[in-house]
Amino acid sequence: MSVLAFWISLGSLFFVYAGFAMLVIIVGAVLNREVRKESITPSVSMIIAAYNEESSIAEKLDSVLELDYPKDRLEIIVASDGSDDGTEAIVSMYADCGVRLLSLPRRGKIHALNDAVAEAKGDILVFSDANSIYDKKAVRELVSNFADPKVGGVGGNTIYTTDINGDTCGHGENLYWNYDKWLKEMESRTGSIISAHGAIYAIRRELYQPQIDSAVTDDFAISTSIIEQGYRLVFEKEARAYEVAIPAANREFWRKVRMMTRGLRGVLLRKALLNPFRYGFYSLILFTHKFLRRLVSVMLLFLFVSSITLISDGLFYRVCAISQSIFYVLAGIGFLLKDRRIGHLRVLYIPFFYCLANSAALVALINIIRGHQIERWQPQRHSPGSAKV
Structure with missing residues (x-):
């Protein structure tokens, strides 16, 4: 059972992060639907x-x-x-x-x-x-x-x-x-x-x-x-x-929770777009972006637990378990040092942000399952005075 959980999780993660992108490139190259652009000035x-x-x-x-x-x-x-x-x-x-x-x-x-x-x-x-x-x-x-x-x-x-x-x-x-x-x-x-x-x-x-x-x-x-x-x-x-x-991690986390919860409800609103017989390849794009990506946290959990249980079954499983453990330790260090200059090192902020984003996705999934809705709009802002133009 652990072996099955491991390979299903690993395969799903590969598709979300690499396989889907490869498929999009191939389909895009075949269809090559360019846009006919012109310099126009409509109202x-x-x-x-x-x-x-x-x-x-x-x-x-x-x-x-x-x-x-x-x-x-x-x-x-x-x-x-x-x-x-x-x-x-x-x-x-x-x-x-x-x-x-x-x-x-x-x-x-x-x-x-x-x-x-x-x-x-x-x-x-x-x-x-x-x-x-x-x-x-x-x-x-x-x-x-x-x-x-x-x-x-x-x-x-x-x-x-x-x-x-x-x-x-x-x-x-x-x-x-x-x-x-x-x-x-x-x-x-x-x-x-x-x-x-x-x-x-x-x-x-x-x-x-x-x-x-x-x-x-x-x-x-x-x-x-x-x-x-x-x-x-x-x-x-x-x-x-x-x-x-938004630099503050706690504000960014809850912003993502709100955004992902409302985004998942959007998929329910536009569920007709998941019909590939009518909307073709776009249906797969929607399913992967808005549904499979939100399940990554679940995939990661199954992958980690199955890797630990299989750690004595071979070098490959041991490497996977140790690699994931190191990644999550770095994410934890990144969280603790997020407000310091050293926390901006890629080796720390990439694992930290990845875990933050997927934790927010998990909370959003739970919100949808519970039927929790976020209706009020509360912008999380910084003044645009620092934006480059």
Whole structure:
């Protein structure tokens, strides 16, 4: 029984981290679904949902007003979801610059977005976080993909930074996102990426479907609805947005728990997309990203326990057991030293972040099994003042 558990766990982990990527590369090379891009300037409505963003909203709006996009083709809407700090007063100061403020009651981000879209006039909707700073050409790069009539949505490239010089932060977080972005580039060639990141993505106005489930992540729900309607959701590497990573491990852990719990509920919302007879290879992408990845913590547990029980059955099992033990010890040391300079050594922060992320995934799984929902939107922010542009 231990042997079976060991090899099933090891095989599953290999597929999640290597086999799936290899399969995506092969399918992408065979299908090679390129996007027909052109330099176009459709009317754009940028929607920024905000809740108590007084520390970041001014710099956000300053950066938006400096975007390289025709001013008469760009509408800027800030949807304040019941902010009770100085956010709305700050946004009001930009009224003469064409920035529209929607002062809404506190109902959750998804409802704020629904209300903002109802007011939007642009042919293309660009959704952005209040703490993300766009590269000046980001909107141009996004909308160039809409020259292809098969493209219904475009996800941008979120880059995490720590200070004004653009030094990479949240080391493990960046490693994960760099891998994820590479995978999205490959997925885009197969047809569609898994979903868009909330900091920067765009969709055609006529494809927006009002969302009602506030217990799912808005970016996943909105972007995957594009695929459900038969259009492509592609990745644009050159459309860059910069965000400051969250350095505090405890805050990052609970942020991931919230994100993964809501993401798993999103899969339940979009369960029709798991039908490969209708959605083809995308169904496997969705299943692997949003389900198998969340089971990695369970796979790791079975692998470790089975390795220990098989330690006397051969050199290979002993090496596996010892290697895993060393990895988890390093993760523990990384946790203890996370606030010190030595904790930034790769040999410590990679195991630590890996264990943190998968522990959060396990808690998210338990939340889903228990039926626990996370509906309220509580941004974990740093001022964008340190983001590189």
